[in-house]
Amino acid sequence: MINIDTYAYSNRLKTVHPTEKFLFAMITLVVCLTSPALITPLSVLALMAAGIIIKAGIPGRFFVKLMLVPLSFLLLSVLTIAFSVSTSPAGFWLAQNIAGLTVGIRLPDLVTAVHLLIKSLGAVSCLYFLALTTPMTEIISVLSRMRTPVIITELMALIYRFIFVFMEMATTIRRAQSSRLGYVSTKSSFRSMSGLFSALFGKVFLKSRELFDTMEARGYTGEIKVLAKKYPVNLKNYLVLTALEIPLILLNLLGR
Amino acid sequence: MSEVILEAVDIKFSYPDGTNALRKVNLEVKKGEKLAILGSNGAGKSTLFLHFNGIYRPDAGSIKYRGQDISYGKRALIELRKKVGIVFQDPDSQLFSASVWQDISFGPLNLGLGEEVVVDRVKQAMSDTETTDLQDKPTHLLSYGQKKRVSIAGVLAMEPEVIIFDEPTAWLDPRHGREFMELLEKLSQEGKTIIISTHDVDLAYSWSDRIAVMYSGELIASGEPGEVFLQPDIISRADLLLPWLLEMHRELVQKGWLPPSGPLPKTREDLFGSIAAKRERRLSVL
Numbered sequence: 371m372i373n374i375d376t377y378a379y380s381n382r383l384k385t386v387h388p389t390e391k392f393l394f395a396m397i398t399l400v401v402c403l404t405s406p407a408l409i410t411p412l413s414v415l416a417l418m419a420a421g422i423i424i425k426a427g428i429p430g431r432f433f434v435k436l437m438l439v440p441l442s443f444l445l446l447s448v449l450t451i452a453f454s455v456s457t458s459p460a461g462f463w464l465a466q467n468i469a470g471l472t473v474g475i476r477l478p479d480l481v482t483a484v485h486l487l488i489k490s491l492g493a494v495s496c497l498y499f500l501a502l503t504t505p506m507t508e509i510i511s512v513l514s515r516m517r518t519p520v521i522i523t524e525l526m527a528l529i530y531r532f533i534f535v536f537m538e539m540a541t542t543i544r545r546a547q548s549s550r551l552g553y554v555s556t557k558s559s560f561r562s563m564s565g566l567f568s569a570l571f572g573k574v575f576l577k578s579r580e581l582f583d584t585m586e587a588r589g590y591t592g593e594i595k596v597l598a599k600k601y602p603v604n605l606k607n608y609l610v611l612t613a614l615e616i617p618l619i620l621l622n623l624l625g626r
Numbered sequence: 627m628s629e630v631i632l633e634a635v636d637i638k639f640s641y642p643d644g645t646n647a648l649r650k651v652n653l654e655v656k657k658g659e660k661l662a663i664l665g666s667n668g669a670g671k672s673t674l675f676l677h678f679n680g681i682y683r684p685d686a687g688s689i690k691y692r693g694q695d696i697s698y699g700k701r702a703l704i705e706l707r708k709k710v711g712i713v714f715q716d717p718d719s720q721l722f723s724a725s726v727w728q729d730i731s732f733g734p735l736n737l738g739l740g741e742e743v744v745v746d747r748v749k750q751a752m753s754d755t756e757t758t759d760l761q762d763k764p765t766h767l768l769s770y771g772q773k774k775r776v777s778i779a780g781v782l783a784m785e786p787e788v789i790i791f792d793e794p795t796a797w798l799d800p801r802h803g804r805e806f807m808e809l810l811e812k813l814s815q816e817g818k819t820i821i822i823s824t825h826d827v828d829l830a831y832s833w834s835d836r837i838a839v840m841y842s843g844e845l846i847a848s849g850e851p852g853e854v855f856l857q858p859d860i861i862s863r864a865d866l867l868l869p870w871l872l873e874m875h876r877e878l879v880q881k882g883w884l885p886p887s888g889p890l891p892k893t894r895e896d897l898f899g900s901i902a903a904k905r906e907r908r909l910s911v912l
Binding site: 577 | 676679681700704707708711712714716718719720721722723724725727728729731732733735736737741744745748761762763764765766767780781784
């Protein structure tokens with residue numbers, strides 16, 4: 371989680387205009403999700419992997435690790451699609467008879483499952499591309515330029531900032547607790563953990579009041595106005611974007 | 627006598643939980659001066675500061691800006707906050723954005739300035755606080771000192787006439803503390819009025835034109851640094867210490883190394899310069 375954030379600020383694509391990266395990730399995501407065949411998601415996966423590893427310079431090992439995170443969830447949900455239970459053994463490709471019930475895989479289901487798995491991985495890789503190359507603050511700027519309701523973008527910005535503030539607080543409290551042997555046994559761990567939560571909860575309120583004061587001191591009147599960083603618009607990037615998306619879209623259309 | 631820019635008149639304030647944070651505080655701040663407010667934790671320094679730009683409203687008494695009572699209407703408050711900026715003690719409660727650049731731009735944008743003016747001001751503030759290199763970094767990856775400097779830049783970019791620093795040097799390492807004092811000196815030379823709160827008596831003594839001492843919600847003394855520190859009862863009542871310069875000076879006078887009538891040393895150089903070398907001394911006796 372935190373590593374993703376660190377890479378977002380230090381990758382080789384950080385100087386690219388965030389809108390360009392956002393469009394690239396989002397268009398590819400839509401193309402990937404609407405694809406009828408396996409070939410598009412596979413190309414998307416390859417494209418994003420190349421973008422992340424070669425273009426953005428993120429270590430391949432880290433990317434693979436990230437891709438494995440959703441894989442376990444995906445496998446679980448995909449398995450329920452692949453397997454079916456029936457009273458008649460007809461139509462099964464691979465089956466086992468258990469007490470009169472047939473448990474097994476039907477071939478079309480397996481195809482759907484594999485398709486769904488690859489598609490999801492492709493879609494996830496698009497989101498990783500965005501998350502790994504574009505700082506959250508820039509994504510928020512892009513969203514607000516796209517007329518996302520202010521309440522959403524402001525909340526995103528504040529939540530994002532305070533995740534780190536509170537995480538630091540929680541780490542400090544936890545460290546202080548363990549240095550006083552707060553986590554030696556299961557029982558004390560539970561007690562310490564509950565203490566940590568209540569302490570943090572109180573601090574959240576205190577912090578939010580302080581934040582409001584400090585923002586008022588700088589003339590806050592109900593809307594958070596900030597200046598988005600200017601990035602050079604690169605025509606070449608838009609050409610590359612088009613050149614990459616057109617074949618993918620064509621693949622989709624031809625596959626129908 | 628220069629004009630009074632900011633004034634607290636008979637300010638009383640208590641928190642909702644009943645704590646009497648301020649009991650009848652009177653304080654004048656003169657234009658262009660360097661004012662240090664000394665006092666232990668809980669003396670009411672921060673509460674007083676929050677009155678100076680209208681965040682808190684006194685239960686009784688009033689705050690005057692350039693001789694006029696401040697009003698608490700929306701427009702008037704924006705005008706006031708344009709003139710009086712506060713840099714808070716904990717940068718983590720001041721930096722609301724994860725982007726250094728965005729955070730610094732927040733104040734000037736709230737003043738309704740055009741985008742180009744804001745960009746210029748942000749850049750100027752970053753160069754004044756040496757945070758230009760940090761502009762692309764997220765605030766959560768900065769060190770404490772760096773966050774502090776960014777929070778200062780956020781206030782400088784609003785170009786206030788009066789800048790209030792709440793405990794500015796707490797937790798800064800000596801190098802950044804020194805650099806911060808240089809920045810204060812520069813701001814002061816530009817004609818800004820600067821108020822700081824601190825426990826650091828050495829810093830307050832050497833830096834300020836005037837010192838105000840607060841104790842338990844009251845202002846118990848104010849005046850020139852030398853004057854205030856020569857009142858031992860005030861110093862002990864406010865749980866403060868004497869600046870080492872004055873202690874050393876007193877000791878040297880007592881032991882006869884320095885004449886009792888000489889001026890108080892304001893800096894380390896003043897004191898060291900007034901102590902004659904041993905050989906010279908013998909010659910002068912002959």
